[in-house]
Amino acid sequence: MKNLAATALIFGAAFIFAAPVLLLSNTExxxxxxxxxxxxxxxxxxxxxxDQPTDQGNPCQPGIVALTDCDxxxxxxxxxxxxxxxxxxxxxxxxxxxxxxxxxxxxVIGEAGTLVEWQFGRNQIHEVxxxxxxxxxxxxxxxxxxxGADPAFVRVISVAGDRFTMKIEEWxxxxxxxxxxxxGYLVVERGDWRLANGVFLRAGTMxxxxxxxxxxxxxxxxxxxxxxxxxxTQILSADNPEPLAAxxxxxxxQGYEVTLQRDRAGSRTVAPGERIGWVLWEQGSGxxxxxAFLAGQTGVEVTQARTKLIVNELGYAPTVLAAMQxxxxxDTAILRYRIGYAQIDVAIEExxxxxAARDHAAERVGYVLIDPGFIVVFAKDxxxxxxxx
Numbered sequence: 001m002k003n004l005a006a007t008a009l010i011f012g013a014a015f016i017f018a019a020p021v022l023l024l025s026n027t028e029x030x031x032x033x034x035x036x037x038x039x040x041x042x043x044x045x046x047x048x049x050x051d052q053p054t055d056q057g058n059p060c061q062p063g064i065v066a067l068t069d070c071d072x073x074x075x076x077x078x079x080x081x082x083x084x085x086x087x088x089x090x091x092x093x094x095x096x097x098x099x100x101x102x103x104x105x106x107x108v109i110g111e112a113g114t115l116v117e118w119q120f121g122r123n124q125i126h127e128v129x130x131x132x133x134x135x136x137x138x139x140x141x142x143x144x145x146x147x148g149a150d151p152a153f154v155r156v157i158s159v160a161g162d163r164f165t166m167k168i169e170e171w172x173x174x175x176x177x178x179x180x181x182x183x184g185y186l187v188v189e190r191g192d193w194r195l196a197n198g199v200f201l202r203a204g205t206m207x208x209x210x211x212x213x214x215x216x217x218x219x220x221x222x223x224x225x226x227x228x229x230x231x232x233t234q235i236l237s238a239d240n241p242e243p244l245a246a247x248x249x250x251x252x253x254q255g256y257e258v259t260l261q262r263d264r265a266g267s268r269t270v271a272p273g274e275r276i277g278w279v280l281w282e283q284g285s286g287x288x289x290x291x292a293f294l295a296g297q298t299g300v301e302v303t304q305a306r307t308k309l310i311v312n313e314l315g316y317a318p319t320v321l322a323a324m325q326x327x328x329x330x331d332t333a334i335l336r337y338r339i340g341y342a343q344i345d346v347a348i349e350e351x352x353x354x355x356a357a358r359d360h361a362a363e364r365v366g367y368v369l370i371d372p373g374f375i376v377v378f379a380k381d382x383x384x385x386x387x388x389x
Contacts, residue, residue, distance in 0.1 A: 107382070108132050110188035110203075110375035112291070112319045117183060119168035122176035125157060126166050128185070132374065133162040136190040138203040138277040140232045141166060141183060143322055143335040143346070148179035151349040153245050153334045156236045156277075169243040171263045171351045182339075184319040186232070186368065188279055194381045197286035199295070200229075201279060205236065208273035209260055213249075216256040216278055229280040230295050230366035232323050233258050237275040245334050245351075246276060250325040250366060256280070261332040263351045268332075281368050293370040294318075297325060298346075304360045306338065306345040309367060322346060322367040329361035344369070 117126055130137070141154040150170050157165040164187075168178050188203035195201070206217060216231075228251025235246055248258045258278065260270045285294040294310070301307060302324070309322065317339045324335060332351040337344060346365055350358040 105379040107377050107379050108374050109191075109193050109377055110134075110137075110186065111373065112184070112186045112321075112370045112375065113372045114317075114319045115183045115185060116180060117168060118180050119152075119170075119176065119178035122167075122169075124167060127163060128166065129163045130187060134187065134189050135161065137161065137164075137187050138190050138205060138234075138279060139164050139236065140186040140188075140234045140277060140279050140321055142234075143184075143320070143337050144168065145182040146336040146338050146347065147181050150174040150178065151334055151351060152178050152181065152336075153243075154183060154234075155238060155244070156234055157238045159236055159277075171243055173263070184321050186279065186319070186321050186370070188375065192383050193377055194383060195286065195375075195377055196381065197284070199284040199286060199293075200282045202229075203277070203279045206258070206276045206278065209246075209258055209276045210270040210273040211260055211262075211268055213257040213259045214276075216258065227283045228297075228325075229282045230297060230323075230368055231256055231325060232279045232281070232321055232366070232368065234277045235260070235274050236277045239272050239274055240270060244270060244274065245332065247327055247330075247333075248278075248323060248325065249327050250280075259327075261351075263332060291371045291373045291375055292318075293368060295366075295368045297364055297366045300326065300328070300362050300364045302335075302346055302348060302363050302365045304348050304350070304358060306347045309337070309344045309346045309365065310369070311343050318369040319372050320344065320367065320369055322365055324348070325364045325366045328363055331358070331360065333360055335365065 111131055115126075115128065137159060139156050139159050141156060144152045144154060151174070152168050152170055154166050155169050157167065168181065168183075170176050170178060188201065190203050190205065192202050193200070204217065206214060208214075231248050231250035233246045233248045235244055242262060244260045244262060246258055247261055248256070250256050256278075258276055260274060262268050262270060281295045283295050283297065285296075286292070296310075298307070298309065320337050320339065322335055322337060324333075333348050334351075335346055336349055337346045346367075348360045348363060350360055
């Protein structure tokens with residue numbers, strides 16, 4: 001375990017881009033980053049030099065406008081179609097360069113990034129292409145940023161070796177149309193892994209999870225651990241048509257458990273069960289072969305009011321993964337986040353159209369803040385060889 005007392009400085013040095021919004025790259029590089037303003041309900045401004053809207057639909061021709069090399073990253077200027085068909089907008093993009101050469105065998109075991117997406121209706125599905133092909137990837141998404149007023153969370157529909165599909169969900173008493181949001185995602189190859197600085201993480205899946213509490217397999221009780229790992233969970237199937245959210249408890253007297261929650265109205269029964277992906281990330285910080293990270297937990301202090309997750313001294317924006325680690329209040333609830341120039345905040349939103357007015361008991365929140373890009377390990381450091389499955 002690392003000493004989190006010094007993480008603020010490490011965190012500040014880890015993320016080198018000012019106020020970014022991250023977008024998935026379709027090039028051979030890992031992840032793209034743009035210097036847009038914080039998310040808004042209206043789309044980004046039009047490209048003044050781009051094509052104008054026409055009655056024939058979107059005439060925008062996407063592509064790279066300019067390319068500038070740099071020491072460890074390269075800058076691209078791209079034109080991208082607007083989702084509403086009203087022409088183009090321009091992105092200033094910073095894409096990761098290839099991994100540094102090393103005499104040690106390196107393994108890509110995952111990747112992280114931030115999506116920027118609207119949801120135009122309950123049936124809209126987003127496909128996300130990954131930058132690496134995995135044998136058995138576990139996908140974690142969220143929380144969703146707090147640009148839109150209605151509570152929102154993400155449902156993963158399907159997962160393949162090189163892509164996944166997802167949608168932004170709202171509770172049934174909302175309209176299912178949601179504003180532009182930033183949504184962090186993490187992909188980890190299933191198994192046990194040790195990062196270059198010694199931090200341990202484990203990724204797995206569990207089938208048949210419903211409204212009862214299900215204990216995660218092969219995870220020992222960590223109630224005596226002063227720094228229990230952060231537990232992140234994600235629904236990875238869509239066997240139930242209604243919106244569902246995962247809740248978890250981590251490192252208490254019951255160990256590590258997960259359950260599914262429906263809207264407050266009506267029955268809370270979830271049948272059939274769904275597939276859940278989960279990642280346990282040991283608390284600590286460091287720079288592992290190019291991707292800096294910080295994993296930690298708050299005190300039992302996060303409620304419906306916006307609460308500081310961590311001081312963001314330089315105003316830089318990492319990919320944010322976070323989840324409640326306790327269930328002191330069992331009302332159906334999800335987490336939202338906001339990145340500012342001074343700090344990163346989180347808040348709990350309960351289900352229902354009056355969610356903002358509902359009090360929620362204080363919970364402990366775990367988080368993983370990570371530089372977008374590949375998660376790379378040395379093969380020699382891995383428990384059980386290349387992977388323990």
